[in-house]
Amino acid sequence: MIGSALTKVGRHFNRGYKELAGEVISNVISKSGIESVDLVVVSNMLSDSILDQLDLSTILMQNLGMTKVQALRIETGESSGLAALEVAWAAIKSGAAEKVLVVGVEKVTEYPTYKINKVYGKIVDYEIEFIRNITPPDYAALIMKAYLRRYGLKREDIIGWPVKMHENASKNTYAQLGFKVSPERVLDSMVISDPIHLLDTFPIGDGAAALVLTSNRVLRNAEVEPVELVHVSSAISVQMHLRDDITRLPATATVVSRLKEKFNEKVIREAAIELHDSYSIYAYLLIEEFGLANRGQAPKVVNELEFINISGGLKARGHPFGATGVYQVAELYKLMTEGFAGKKFDGKYAIAHSMSGPDYNARLALLQKIV
Amino acid sequence: MSRVLFVPRPESLTGIIGWGVYIPRQRVKADEIAGLWGFEKSLPKVLWIEEKAVASVDEDTVTMGWYAAKVAIERGSINPEFIGAVFVGTESKPYAVKPSATIIADALGVSKKKLSTDMEFACRAGGEGIRLAIALVASGSIRYGLAIGSDTAQASPGDVLELTASSGAAAYLIGPVSESVARFEGVVTYITDTPDFWRREGSKYPSHGEIFTGEPAYFHHIVEAVNMLFNELGLRPGDFDYAVFHQPNGKFPLQVGRKLGFPKEKILPGIVTPWIGNTYNGSALIGLAKVLEQAKPGERILVATFGSGAGSDAFSIVVRDGIEEKVEKGPKVDDLLKRKKYVSYSQYAKSRRLYIRNIG
Numbered sequence: 001m002i003g004s005a006l007t008k009v010g011r012h013f014n015r016g017y018k019e020l021a022g023e024v025i026s027n028v029i030s031k032s033g034i035e036s037v038d039l040v041v042v043s044n045m046l047s048d049s050i051l052d053q054l055d056l057s058t059i060l061m062q063n064l065g066m067t068k069v070q071a072l073r074i075e076t077g078e079s080s081g082l083a084a085l086e087v088a089w090a091a092i093k094s095g096a097a098e099k100v101l102v103v104g105v106e107k108v109t110e111y112p113t114y115k116i117n118k119v120y121g122k123i124v125d126y127e128i129e130f131i132r133n134i135t136p137p138d139y140a141a142l143i144m145k146a147y148l149r150r151y152g153l154k155r156e157d158i159i160g161w162p163v164k165m166h167e168n169a170s171k172n173t174y175a176q177l178g179f180k181v182s183p184e185r186v187l188d189s190m191v192i193s194d195p196i197h198l199l200d201t202f203p204i205g206d207g208a209a210a211l212v213l214t215s216n217r218v219l220r221n222a223e224v225e226p227v228e229l230v231h232v233s234s235a236i237s238v239q240m241h242l243r244d245d246i247t248r249l250p251a252t253a254t255v256v257s258r259l260k261e262k263f264n265e266k267v268i269r270e271a272a273i274e275l276h277d278s279y280s281i282y283a284y285l286l287i288e289e290f291g292l293a294n295r296g297q298a299p300k301v302v303n304e305l306e307f308i309n310i311s312g313g314l315k316a317r318g319h320p321f322g323a324t325g326v327y328q329v330a331e332l333y334k335l336m337t338e339g340f341a342g343k344k345f346d347g348k349y350a351i352a353h354s355m356s357g358p359d360y361n362a363r364l365a366l367l368q369k370i371v
Numbered sequence: 372m373s374r375v376l377f378v379p380r381p382e383s384l385t386g387i388i389g390w391g392v393y394i395p396r397q398r399v400k401a402d403e404i405a406g407l408w409g410f411e412k413s414l415p416k417v418l419w420i421e422e423k424a425v426a427s428v429d430e431d432t433v434t435m436g437w438y439a440a441k442v443a444i445e446r447g448s449i450n451p452e453f454i455g456a457v458f459v460g461t462e463s464k465p466y467a468v469k470p471s472a473t474i475i476a477d478a479l480g481v482s483k484k485k486l487s488t489d490m491e492f493a494c495r496a497g498g499e500g501i502r503l504a505i506a507l508v509a510s511g512s513i514r515y516g517l518a519i520g521s522d523t524a525q526a527s528p529g530d531v532l533e534l535t536a537s538s539g540a541a542a543y544l545i546g547p548v549s550e551s552v553a554r555f556e557g558v559v560t561y562i563t564d565t566p567d568f569w570r571r572e573g574s575k576y577p578s579h580g581e582i583f584t585g586e587p588a589y590f591h592h593i594v595e596a597v598n599m600l601f602n603e604l605g606l607r608p609g610d611f612d613y614a615v616f617h618q619p620n621g622k623f624p625l626q627v628g629r630k631l632g633f634p635k636e637k638i639l640p641g642i643v644t645p646w647i648g649n650t651y652n653g654s655a656l657i658g659l660a661k662v663l664e665q666a667k668p669g670e671r672i673l674v675a676t677f678g679s680g681a682g683s684d685a686f687s688i689v690v691r692d693g694i695e696e697k698v699e700k701g702p703k704v705d706d707l708l709k710r711k712k713y714v715s716y717s718q719y720a721k722s723r724r725l726y727i728r729n730i731g
């Protein structure tokens with residue numbers, strides 16, 4: 001990986017997806033010092049339902065005057081960004097491409113919240129779940145209730161995450177919600193799906209992020225500081241109603257165990273990590289799935305974890321759906337090279353984790369500093 | 372040798388002869404609405420909305436507009452036969468087709484030789500009515516013009532709009548500057564196609580673009596209109612004694628005033644929304660009436676309306692001698708703010724016909 005670029009997540013009323021994507025593409029190309037790419041992988045979740053646009057990668061490339069490249073669009077729900085990275089990685093590994101541009105872009109604020117929520121809800125089974133009015137926040141609420149009950153916790157006991165995320169976002173100039181919040185403010189915020197409050201979840205926003213990946217052959221001539229993408233992995237889980245224990249995230253457990261088999265647990269403990277905290281309860285469960293805390297103990301360790309979601313996470317950096325995974329990796333690349341969100345990182349590894357809905361699919365990427 | 376002729380701005384030939392306001396007696400507390408729908412407890416405080424006026428079953432845009440206009444004519448002490456135009460700015464007219472202005476004009480005894488139209492531009496049609504009346508008076512087409520802003524604003528139950536959407540009316544009698552107690556020094560309008568708030572044909576309640584109604588709509592249009600006025604007249608915020616803005620809530624007028632460089636003290640005298648809600652076409656115009664009722668001759672007032680869709684009219688008004696006498700000729704805004712009776716959410720729902728009944 002030889003470059004990353006991102007734009008501030010927010011409600012970009014005066015810019016469309018072409019402008020947002022165009023800005024990060026032009027930034028990342030000039031930063032990477034390359035003149036061309038072979039393949040462009042565009043990740044986007046909602047272009048067909050919100051922008052009324054199919055074949056987004058073609059239309060985007062046409063508008064940017066990039067008609068000499070191969071391009072495709074990837075969509076795997078909320079984890080689309082890391083899925084695009086997976087495809088780019090595979091293309092390079094297989095020798096099909098040498099220089100790949102990964103672009104995550106999402107433009108949703110053309111419409112009011114109810115419409116965005118409705119199309120976002122389609123990441124679960126439309127015919128079985130959505131149609132019965134079960135949407136992602138409802139599942140998160142059920143899981144949160146089960147977690148509180150299982151470990152005898154009170155609602156106030158799991159309030160540290162959003163507070164920490166807003167604190168982190170206050171140092172990230174690309175974050176949508178760069179303000180701090182108190183625990184009281186989280187509890188006083190509007191109930192979205194009891195016991196989930198507004199400040200337990202992500203804001204709606206637009207955004208674009210981009211990465212350039214190259215083969216080792218191209219890398220030898222690169223003048224910029226590279227970071228190696230050493231491992232990408234994904235998994236699918238069973239539906240919520242088929243799970244024995246809803247406080248576990250099976251797809252994430254699979255990708256984490258694969259990572260542990262291939263490397264070791266130390267990698268996780270030493271890495272800077274970006275987790276998919278679409279609802280704060282997921283952050284606690286993910287900390288436990290990653291083995292950073294024992295079951296039921298995550299709320300106690302939140303404040304001890306320094307390099308976790310230094311961007312502010314989905315909670316406060318924001319969650320421009322299809323672009324989010326690319327944001328995570330772009331931020332980690334910056335952290336490992338020039339520094340990010342007011343922080344420098346001396347460690348060797350970084351992990352981006354993304355999932356869709358209640359862990360219906362999970363994806364993970366491991367980045368390593370080239371010493 | 373060439374001579375430069377001084378051409379006065381047409382609006383400077385005109386002024387306010389009289390004004391009147393109507394606010395329904397019923398009030399519902401914002402906390403009760405917020406509590407019912409599960410809004411954040413702090414939301415009414417953040418928006419600065421304490422309670423809102425609720426039109427009863429026997430009050431509508433026509434009855435409220437009529438009352439405000441009646442008071443305006445009484446304050447003006449003129450014969451309604453000399454009124455040559457009646458404009459009603461509203462987005463909640465009782466009839467989809469059939470003018471409200473004609474009902475009000477005939478009930479007031481206005482001349483049959485007149486112009487009379489209902490106008491719709493979300494919350495600023497009343498302001499445009501004033502501009503039209505000014506133009507007609509300045510051109511000599513009519514002697515007096517009546518511009519009314521009146522609304523029983525709709526809001527979908529459970530929409531954040533419901534905290535503020537309320538009912539009320541204001542009316543202004545515009546005439547020759549020589550007869551006026553406040554003269555127009557300048558007026559400009561800034562309009563773009565900005566879809567921040569709308570109600571489609573057949574829809575019972577309006578829709579809005581949430582946060583889009585703020586920066587690109589309300590703030591942008593008011594700031595542009597007011598800066599245009601400043602440039603044309605060569606005035607600065609320091610030249611004004613009062614600033615009155617459209618008030619969708621209590622917070623926005625203070626924020627837009629701060630952006631423009633007005634201290635809070637110049638804005639607060641014209642604030643009414645925290646206690647009566649957003650009366651839409653009445654909003655800025657009721658605020659102006661409140662300011663006229665406390666201003667001294669020679670003082671300068673800035674008024675900026677705002678209507679979604681979107682546009683803003685900015686007026687510079689200078690108070691003239693004789694205003695104090697006019698104030699006493701009708702009920703004051705302060706009196707109407709105090710005249711109130713609290714109702715529950717269910718009584719409010721009944722008054723605003725939120726319950727659908729099967730009759731007959």
